[in-house]
Amino acid sequence: MADKKKPVIDYELCMACGICSGDCPLSCIALRKTDIDRYQKAYPVLDEYYRCTGCTRCAKACPMEAIRMM
Amino acid sequence: MRGNFLKGYCGKILMVDLSDSTFEEIEIPDVIYEHFLSGVGLGAYILYKYIPQGADPLGPKNILGFVSGLLTGTGSFMTGRWLAVCKSPLTGGFGDANCGGTFSPALKQSGYDGIFFKGQAPTPKMLFIDNNGPQLLDASDLWGLDTVATEAAINQKVTTNKKLAIATIGPAGEHQSLIAGISNDGGRMAARSGVGTVMGSKKLKAVVLAGSKMIRSQDPQTLKAISRDYARKIKAANLPSLASGAMLPMMGKSMVATDKAIPIDGMLSTAIIKKWGTGFTNTMGMTMGDTPVKNWKGSVVDFPHRKYRHMNPDQIQKHETKKYHCYSCVIGCGGVCDINGISKGRFSHTHKPEYETVAAFGSLLLNKDRDSIFIINELLNRGGMDSISAGNTIAFAMECYEKGWLSPEVTGGLDLTWGNTEAIVTLVEQMIAGVGFGAILQHGVKKASAILGLESAPLAIHAGGQEPGMHDPRLDPILGIHYSCDPTPGRHTIGAGSYYTYMRIWEDVTWAPKVKLGEDKNDEYEANNQVGLKSMINACIKQILDGSGGCFFALVSGLNHFKLFDYLNAATGWQKTANEYMTIGLRMQTLRQAFNVREGINPRDFKMNPRLSGNPPLTTGPLKGKSFDLDAMMSVHYQFMGWDKKTGIPTKTALEDLGFCDLEMEGVTHG
Numbered sequence A: 001m002a003d004k005k006k007p008v009i010d011y012e013l014c015m016a017c018g019i020c021s022g023d024c025p026l027s028c029i030a031l032r033k034t035d036i037d038r039y040q041k042a043y044p045v046l047d048e049y050y051r052c053t054g055c056t057r058c059a060k061a062c063p064m065e066a067i068r069m070m
Numbered sequence B: 001m002r003g004n005f006l007k008g009y010c011g012k013i014l015m016v017d018l019s020d021s022t023f024e025e026i027e028i029p030d031v032i033y034e035h036f037l038s039g040v041g042l043g044a045y046i047l048y049k050y051i052p053q054g055a056d057p058l059g060p061k062n063i064l065g066f067v068s069g070l071l072t073g074t075g076s077f078m079t080g081r082w083l084a085v086c087k088s089p090l091t092g093g094f095g096d097a098n099c100g101g102t103f104s105p106a107l108k109q110s111g112y113d114g115i116f117f118k119g120q121a122p123t124p125k126m127l128f129i130d131n132n133g134p135q136l137l138d139a140s141d142l143w144g145l146d147t148v149a150t151e152a153a154i155n156q157k158v159t160t161n162k163k164l165a166i167a168t169i170g171p172a173g174e175h176q177s178l179i180a181g182i183s184n185d186g187g188r189m190a191a192r193s194g195v196g197t198v199m200g201s202k203k204l205k206a207v208v209l210a211g212s213k214m215i216r217s218q219d220p221q222t223l224k225a226i227s228r229d230y231a232r233k234i235k236a237a238n239l240p241s242l243a244s245g246a247m248l249p250m251m252g253k254s255m256v257a258t259d260k261a262i263p264i265d266g267m268l269s270t271a272i273i274k275k276w277g278t279g280f281t282n283t284m285g286m287t288m289g290d291t292p293v294k295n296w297k298g299s300v301v302d303f304p305h306r307k308y309r310h311m312n313p314d315q316i317q318k319h320e321t322k323k324y325h326c327y328s329c330v331i332g333c334g335g336v337c338d339i340n341g342i343s344k345g346r347f348s349h350t351h352k353p354e355y356e357t358v359a360a361f362g363s364l365l366l367n368k369d370r371d372s373i374f375i376i377n378e379l380l381n382r383g384g385m386d387s388i389s390a391g392n393t394i395a396f397a398m399e400c401y402e403k404g405w406l407s408p409e410v411t412g413g414l415d416l417t418w419g420n421t422e423a424i425v426t427l428v429e430q431m432i433a434g435v436g437f438g439a440i441l442q443h444g445v446k447k448a449s450a451i452l453g454l455e456s457a458p459l460a461i462h463a464g465g466q467e468p469g470m471h472d473p474r475l476d477p478i479l480g481i482h483y484s485c486d487p488t489p490g491r492h493t494i495g496a497g498s499y500y501t502y503m504r505i506w507e508d509v510t511w512a513p514k515v516k517l518g519e520d521k522n523d524e525y526e527a528n529n530q531v532g533l534k535s536m537i538n539a540c541i542k543q544i545l546d547g548s549g550g551c552f553f554a555l556v557s558g559l560n561h562f563k564l565f566d567y568l569n570a571a572t573g574w575q576k577t578a579n580e581y582m583t584i585g586l587r588m589q590t591l592r593q594a595f596n597v598r599e600g601i602n603p604r605d606f607k608m609n610p611r612l613s614g615n616p617p618l619t620t621g622p623l624k625g626k627s628f629d630l631d632a633m634m635s636v637h638y639q640f641m642g643w644d645k646k647t648g649i650p651t652k653t654a655l656e657d658l659g660f661c662d663l664e665m666e667g668v669t670h671g
Helices: A019-023 A057-061 B030-036 B039-050 B103-109 B147-157 B192-201 B220-236 B245-256 B266-288 B305-311 B313-317 B355-360 B370-383 B387-402 B421-433 B445-452 B454-459 B477-485 B497-503 B521-525 B529-548 B564-572 B578-598 B630-641 B652-657
Strands: A007-009 A029-033 A043-046 A067-069 B012-017 B022-027 B064-067 B082-087 B094-099 B114-118 B125-130 B133-138 B165-168 B182-184 B188-190 B204-209 B320-324 B334-338 B349-351
Touching (some): A007 A043, A019 A029, A019 B103, A057 A067, B012 B039, B012 B133, B030 B578, B039 B064, B039 B082, B039 B529, B064 B103, B064 B192, B082 B188, B082 B192, B094 B188, B094 B192, B094 B578, B103 B165, B103 B204, B114 B125, B147 B165, B147 B370, B182 B192, B245 B313, B266 B305, B266 B313, B387 B421, B387 B445, B477 B497, B477 B521, B477 B529, B477 B630, B521 B529, B529 B578, B564 B578, B578 B652
Antiparallel strands (some): A007 A067, B012 B022, B064 B082, B064 B114, B082 B094, B165 B182, B165 B204, B182 B188, B320 B334
């Protein structure tokens, strides 16, 4: 069986709002990537790649449409 | 399926009876959301309905609620706030406290717009909710732990698929300090109104959430589109890279150099908050006169540049290791600071001290030791105590000490001379533990004054029992109206003349007066119709914000950018006008006032200490000679709210106009 698609974050669009992280039912996404903007805001990272079931909730929740399932 | 599952809210609350460990799910009719929204409005509805008149705030009949916002989790930005609501042991009236972090979405992901607690547990408990439902668990082993240690211990012993959202009290709430708050996310505080005291009285140590239920809205695509438009503006709001904290005192001076209004775009304040968080006003507030000094009787002359420069936000941010922001926030005002060195290994880190804490433990006490403020910040966050109330109370004690009313024998040997950092830190530790002289101060300034004697009452700075935030009404008199007229008095986030200008509500609400360039700001020192109308609008929009889970910093970024009314319509499908939403805000505020009246409160008794209205006026600094007639200004506010001009009691006509009769809310319409 092919692997399920996983979220890939487009940091050009992402606002580091944390909605994806807060909405993930398995808390697979952590806010810890700080080298994106001059404020060093914490951006999301898929920390739990193997726990992620590819449910797409993060992608659907993202207001910026910054998450694609790939 | 009920239609309300597609309106942004869950349509039900959980009522937990701690006396007999039972649960009741209560369905909330759609009409209640349409009349009161969710959040503070839903909280007011439940408290009014279920708390019996005259209930002891620290007894089993009081109800403590944790409520989310109508917009939380809908794809809207800046709507991740939750509130704790209860009958306040500090004021005897409606109590609420507002907090961010990750707890608000977790409430709705557990399936409830609010979780309410009645009764009292015989032994310490914590509520745990996951997708299987609620459980009350023993928390005896957690009792006595500070808030950070409690979260760590719960994370150790509870294993779930989803990261836990935890709200907890520390030792201050456990031993019934009246100024105790509730903490989540390692020290974010719902600090005000003594909400942590009520939680402690119920022997409820923590609320632990791990649900992952969906939050559904009417029009998710429109919600996202509004968010993207707001995000574009936020992204573009940046100060020049050369902007430094050293410029802020000069900005403060320039802002008070003119008596004319300059209605700047709220996005400028957003750019400033993005860079420094609330700390931007640590030094700017000194030169403006906004920041109180020496128990509100001093000025920048008493705490001059050589002292306040230590609070320069650039200096504070040198300790910041990463930014911190709440769920759905695109501004990011918070930070995490490394204080391992400062605290000599006692604490590894702390949330970046907010302006309120810096002022309450800086200029208010003439304390120029920045390092001590980092430590005090962490002590209070861990102890679960409100920094605004604690700072005001210590300032009161220091002024009593200065007058010779307190001797070292009474203070347990503490030398409470202004600015004595060591004594301040010790006193904070004593207040949190409820020991030594701190046992007298732990309940806030009103009670401390009562214990120490009536002659100290004029030095006790509070409104209706609650200590004011660190913003001076002598600079912005409308702030003083809200300190004195809000059903939960003494809070700085309800409204001010400056906030009114920033939020540009006149672009949405047709009857809201526009602030024009060059308008005379001195008019706000008079009890005129314009002041009454502005303060009424402030109170109403704040209720709508608190019913939505919205952030104050989004409001002051301007409603022309932060499309609160459009968000609400997209989430619910209601298609109400801004004017109609303002009626909802008025109804919410009126219900909170009606709660107070029912509890026997005379609204006039919430009038803040006369020192804050310039009676007597300051003799130095930018606010020298400034004063206003607070009684008259309270009257004009009451009048515009539809409350009796003399008494502040909602009139029968106003209650009927707001539809309380149709809601069959017994007692409200009696006026």
